[in-house]
Amino acid sequence: MGAMAPRNEFTEGFIDFLAASPTSFHAASAMAHRLDEAGFTPLDEKQGWGQVSGRHYFVRGGALLAWVAPEQLSGRAAFRIVGAHNDSPxxxxxxxxxxxxxxxxxxxxxxxxxxxxxxxxxxxxxxxxxxxxxxxxxxxxxxxxxxxxxxxxxxxxxxxxxxxxxxxxxxxxxxxxxxxxxxxxxxxxxxxxxxxxxxxxxxxxxxxTQEPAVFGNHEEFLASARLDNLSSVYPALVALERMTDSSDVAVLAAFDHEEVGSATASGAAGPILADALARIARGLGVSGDAWYAMLARSSCISSDAAHSVNPNHLAKYDPQTWPMMNQGPALKVNAQQRYATDGPGAALWQRACRAAGVPSQVFVSNNDVPCGSTIGPITATRLGISTVDVGIPILSMHSAREMCGTADPGYLSGELGAYWQGA
Ligand SMILES: [Zn+2]
Structure with a gap:
């Protein structure tokens, strides 16, 4: 059993993005450049937005929000939101x-x-x-x-x-x-x-300053700074660039300040996402009760790096559940709701995986090891919409040099694209 995922075009693009993004500010800027090239129009938060259908984005500090909205909303349309974060320790x-x-x-x-x-x-x-x-x-x-x-x-x-x-x-x-x-x-x-x-x-x-590097017996690993959480941001960015018309509104929210608790003007605990959704809805002619109905139909995939099993520290993991690199993103589950995953969210995730034809696995903590948290529970609490927490398995999270599998970012991108496209 060797693995399976030598470097490919997706990995090369990811390495370029990592190298261009040493801070959240640079990540937001690198995203903006790519979105410009993919036909997205930048909007100024301080001005009226006018037309919000089509492909748009705005930058606030180290955060970037982008969306693809149809010309005409049906009465069944929803927001399909992917949340991630641009900052790292x-x-x-x-x-x-x-x-x-x-x-x-x-x-x-x-x-x-x-x-x-x-x-x-x-x-x-x-x-x-x-x-x-x-x-x-x-x-x-x-x-x-x-x-x-x-x-x-x-x-x-x-x-x-x-x-x-x-x-x-x-x-x-x-x-x-x-x-x-x-x-x-x-x-x-x-x-x-x-x-x-x-x-x-x-x-x-x-x-x-060390460049990202592919390594391993079969070039199946990637080492870099900031895989938490550019390993979510880049796959989502690529999926959004590839979006074609959909009947729902596809939203990418790359927040800042997750690593310090998210309670900032550009963090997930602030109003940045809720305000943007309200402005988009109003621009598309949705108001009053229809706004709440649209929110109730909406969903969020919160993507943040997960923990792969570390072979030298098995006692720190759930004894039955070992997320492996290059076997797909992990669905993160926690009874205390440190991860927001619920039943409808998990079903949504499974539909997206099936539609994309790519694998997924599960992460759950050892009961005696404290569980980290992420933006999922924060956005679920703010917006009240069904949310699922996922992320690709990495090792050495919060190190200056983390590692992941080379196949997983591409898998995640496929799944996020399938979700946005209506799975
Ligand atoms: Zn993170």
Missing amino acids: ALKLKPDPGYTAAGWQQLNMEVYGGPLLNSFLDRELGLAGRIVERDGSEHLVRTGAIMRVSQLAPHLDRSVNDKLSIDRQFQLMPSFGLGEEPDIIELLCGQAGIGVGDLAFAEVLSYP
Whole structure:
């Protein structure tokens, strides 16, 4: 039994997207470029939308919402929503970040989300994000490899391999040069083409500069940063680009800030999706009671990376259910509703898998291991619509270098496309 999934065109496109998307801001921008090429029209949230049928999108910070809507809605039309998120755990630049220590140029950084901190050590990191000028204009910035957080040698810490503990303030600060007067803000402003005096705020995060790579006995694995959750965003993007006419409204919501709880203006717990649906419905002539009926007919597939079984840590998994790479996305189930999957949602998912002709499996937690959560329960709670949580199985979730199977993103894209197309 070898596997089955050497690199292919889909994988190559995914690698390009990963490389272009070091932060949520860059992911939203990369999505926008692709959607422009696929005939989508950008809309400005601050203006009236006018026509909302056809192919449209808008960007809010690190989030992007896109949809394909028919010219004429039937009385049975629904929203078919795919939710995902653009952000990942990282180190984030603090204000006035440069300082010196023992002749080193250092950067003062915060922890964004819940990274596997050790994976950020001994790794060449770059900086990327959004620079905002005093007049409100925004610029994306991205450096090459400029910094590193170096681990202490075992000679100086004999217990390091027994239990690694990392002080988040004093042992996570990257070094990016030698000598006096660190000039990182000048460097970022220079990238943005603005003067330092014009800078209002920098939302800049670390990113691992190592390129994504295919590996394994049969090239069946892909290693990269940010597979949680670009392994959902990219498959959904490709499926949306390929959408043909449908009687329902296909919506892709790629939120920001899932890794810090989603309760932000561009996160899933805010009104961004509900407001967009209301504006689309109004633009299509749906209002009053018909709006609530349309919501009640609607559904959501929340896609976020799942846990593949790790052969060195079997005790952490449900003893009967082991999600395997390259056997399709996992349907995520949890009795405490940390995942939103319910019966009608699971049925919808199975129809989509069957229509696409691709496999699926199940993830459920070991009862003694706390279960993570995702945007599914949040959107289900906000919108009250039937939701199903899925995601492709990955290993090393929240590491600076995660891994997945090369076949699974393509499978997921097929399933999401079948769902949008009416399965
Ligand atoms: Zn995630």
